[in-house]
Amino acid sequence: MQxxxxxxxxxxxxxxxxxxxxxxxxxxxxxxxxxxxxHVIACIGPSGCGKSTFLRCxxxxxxxxxxxxxxxxxxxxxxxxxxxxxxxTEIRTHIGMVFQKPNPFPKxxxxxxxxxxxxNGFKGNIKEAVESSLRRAALWDEVKDRLNKSALTLSGxxxxxxxxxxAIAIQPAVILMDEPCSALDPVATLKIEDLIAILKExxxxxxxxxxxxxxxxxxxxxxxxxxxxxxxxxxxxxxxTNEIFSNPKDKRTEDYITGRxx
Amino acid sequence: xxxxxxxxxxxxxxxxxxxxxxxxxxQNIEGxxxxxxxxICALLSIATTVGIVVSLVSQSVGFFKEVSIWEFLxxxxxxxxxxxxxxxxxxxxxxxxxxxxxxxIVAVPIGMGIAIFLSTYAPEQLRRIIKPVLExxxxxxxxxxxxxxxxxxxxxxxxxxxxxxxFNALSAGLVMGLMIIPMVSSLSEDAMxxxxxxxxxxxxxxxxxxxxxALKVTIPSALSGIITSIIxxxxxxxxxxxxVTIAAGATPKMTFNPxxxxxxxxxxxxxxxxxxxxxxxxEYNTIFAVGLLLFLMTLIMNLLSQWVVSRWHRxx
Ligand SMILES: Nc1ncnc2c1ncn2[C@@H]1O[C@H](COP(=O)(O)OP(=O)(O)OP(=O)(O)O)[C@@H](O)[C@H]1O
Ligand SMILES: [Mg+2]
Numbered sequence: 001m002q003x004x005x006x007x008x009x010x011x012x013x014x015x016x017x018x019x020x021x022x023x024x025x026x027x028x029x030x031x032x033x034x035x036x037x038x039h040v041i042a043c044i045g046p047s048g049c050g051k052s053t054f055l056r057c058x059x060x061x062x063x064x065x066x067x068x069x070x071x072x073x074x075x076x077x078x079x080x081x082x083x084x085x086x087x088x089t090e091i092r093t094h095i096g097m098v099f100q101k102p103n104p105f106p107k108x109x110x111x112x113x114x115x116x117x118x119x120n121g122f123k124g125n126i127k128e129a130v131e132s133s134l135r136r137a138a139l140w141d142e143v144k145d146r147l148n149k150s151a152l153t154l155s156g157x158x159x160x161x162x163x164x165x166x167a168i169a170i171q172p173a174v175i176l177m178d179e180p181c182s183a184l185d186p187v188a189t190l191k192i193e194d195l196i197a198i199l200k201e202x203x204x205x206x207x208x209x210x211x212x213x214x215x216x217x218x219x220x221x222x223x224x225x226x227x228x229x230x231x232x233x234x235x236x237x238x239x240x241t242n243e244i245f246s247n248p249k250d251k252r253t254e255d256y257i258t259g260r261x262x
Numbered sequence: 263x264x265x266x267x268x269x270x271x272x273x274x275x276x277x278x279x280x281x282x283x284x285x286x287x288x289q290n291i292e293g294x295x296x297x298x299x300x301x302i303c304a305l306l307s308i309a310t311t312v313g314i315v316v317s318l319v320s321q322s323v324g325f326f327k328e329v330s331i332w333e334f335l336x337x338x339x340x341x342x343x344x345x346x347x348x349x350x351x352x353x354x355x356x357x358x359x360x361x362x363x364x365x366x367i368v369a370v371p372i373g374m375g376i377a378i379f380l381s382t383y384a385p386e387q388l389r390r391i392i393k394p395v396l397e398x399x400x401x402x403x404x405x406x407x408x409x410x411x412x413x414x415x416x417x418x419x420x421x422x423x424x425x426x427x428x429f430n431a432l433s434a435g436l437v438m439g440l441m442i443i444p445m446v447s448s449l450s451e452d453a454m455x456x457x458x459x460x461x462x463x464x465x466x467x468x469x470x471x472x473x474x475x476a477l478k479v480t481i482p483s484a485l486s487g488i489i490t491s492i493i494x495x496x497x498x499x500x501x502x503x504x505x506v507t508i509a510a511g512a513t514p515k516m517t518f519n520p521x522x523x524x525x526x527x528x529x530x531x532x533x534x535x536x537x538x539x540x541x542x543x544x545e546y547n548t549i550f551a552v553g554l555l556l557f558l559m560t561l562i563m564n565l566l567s568q569w570v571v572s573r574w575h576r577x578x
Contacts, residue, residue, distance in 0.1 A: 089469045089470065092469040093468075096468070103458070105465070106461075106482070115468060167468070
């Protein structure tokens with residue numbers, strides 16, 4: 001009893017025996033792990049092992065794909081987000097997401113950040129909220145003179161930071177990032193990585209990355225996924241990043257990490 | 263090294279020769295033939311358009327020699343075959359606009375509603391049923407719509423508007439709206455489906471409902487396509503002939519009252535060309551003057567739609 005209470009306080013998200021199917025195909029099999037608050041969790045693994053699927057379970061984005069089925073539990077602060085009474089749009093205001101390709105709306109920079117505030121009925125000062133989100137996303141100085149310009153005039157890296165600003169504007173507790181740097185050059189990538197290090201003071205971040213070094217640089221915990229014989233995704237190992245990288249318990253983890261390094 | 267280089271050089275030259283000799287020439291001839299054929303097609307359509315415009319203008323010249331353009335465009339009485347004759351085209355223009363506006367008021371909300379439903383809510387199977395059904399609606403001959411208006415819609419409306427005639431702008435406009443719904447819905451839906459999924463997901467991830475995604479992301483991003491579809495439907499409504507000839511009446515009247523009997527520009531042209539007015543007479547030439555005006559109106563609509571599209575593309 002005591003033990004579970006302790007877990008409830010320290011882990012913002014808990015995944016219990018999660019299975020996901022796309023129609024008949026099982027994409028994730030029996031995944032269980034706990035995600036501690038205010039840390040960065042990296043999900044790594046070969047292509048197609050279900051990392052994106054796993055990430056999209058947290059904000060119920062998989063609900064939007066017809067034929068998707070799920071079993072098991074995903075607890076946000078102890079509440080199962082898949083309970084029948086839960087509204088997925090409500091969950092998505094607590095768990096934000098940044099995508100692989102920057103996807104700003106074809107609106108002004110200001111309206112992009114204000115979008116989530118407006119649809120969620122934000123009562124405060126929108127201008128201030130937009131400014132503070134842009135500052136926290138380390139973008140304010142670059143865009144403060146052109147807030148009314150189309151967001152599509154920004155560079156790819158700036159667009160991705162705008163998407164981060166847009167996500168944090170509605171004050172989520174968790175930010176999901178699916179390969180947020182894969183479309184960016186090394187300089188823009190470093191900026192995002194620096195930003196992640198700052199953001200984890202306030203948010204819990206779950207990031208999928210194909211870049212092993214990036215996982216080692218930015219994350220506190222690492223989850224290594226791979227494919228079982230039937231192509232469904234399984235969790236091989238989850239633990240502190242430095243332990244996973246210096247002393248992997250599973251041979252498959254070691255192969256994956258060293259394969260990429262060597 | 264040296265030798266190798268020359269060898270590979272000669273190889274290239276040899277290939278070049280081969281290309282020139284057999285393959286290349288045949289391709290050239292075929293390419294030429296296709297080019298000429300396509301050019302003829304293009305010229306043919308241009309020639310047709312020019313021919314129509316020239317005949318419209320030249321025949322109207324006879325009309326405008328006797329009736330001033332000013333009188334034609336600003337007069338409020340249209341009685342070209344009744345005495346006293348009067349050649350003010352405004353009643354026909356107003357009748358056309360009245361029916362068009364009614365039809366657009368029907369078609370735009372319903373068409374957009376269908377487009378939103380199909381692109382955002384409907385499961386794939388349902389889409390596959392509804393889309394062909396809509397296309398059938400678009401394929402119904404307009405004469406059927408016309409009789410639908412006077413045999414079903416008008417009698418029903420007469421229960422509400424008891425002093426209304428069978429032939430009136432409202433029934434014609436409502437039925438015409440029904441007819442252009444598929445134009446609005448189908449083109450708008452195509453534009454909305456073309457909005458990248460990543461944009462919609464971006465909005466969902468911020469807690470937007472399906473309706474908010476449609477209203478605030480999909481529609482704004484697809485706006486140029488949607489506006490084009492509405493303008494195309496509008497010019498279709500302006501040029502529509504059969505429904506208004508059958509159902510809107512034959513009394514040119516300067517009114518915006520939808521339950522009045524009116525006459526549109528197209529219906530007038532039909533009426534006059536079916537009558538016994540001698541060719542070449544002033545009365546007969548009114549057809550071309552009205553036709554020219556109709557042509558200019560739809561031309562302006564189409565230019566407008568192109569301007570809207572280009573402006574939008576420049577902005578984003
Ligand atoms: N919408 C879908 N419908 C059917 N199958 C899907 C769908 N999305 C993903 N899959 C399948 O589920 C498996 C996991 O996909 P997922 O995108 O989660 O992998 P991933 O680890 O993110 O891969 P990558 O590293 O290439 O992004 C794959 O076999 C994929 O083909
Ligand atoms: Mg992925």
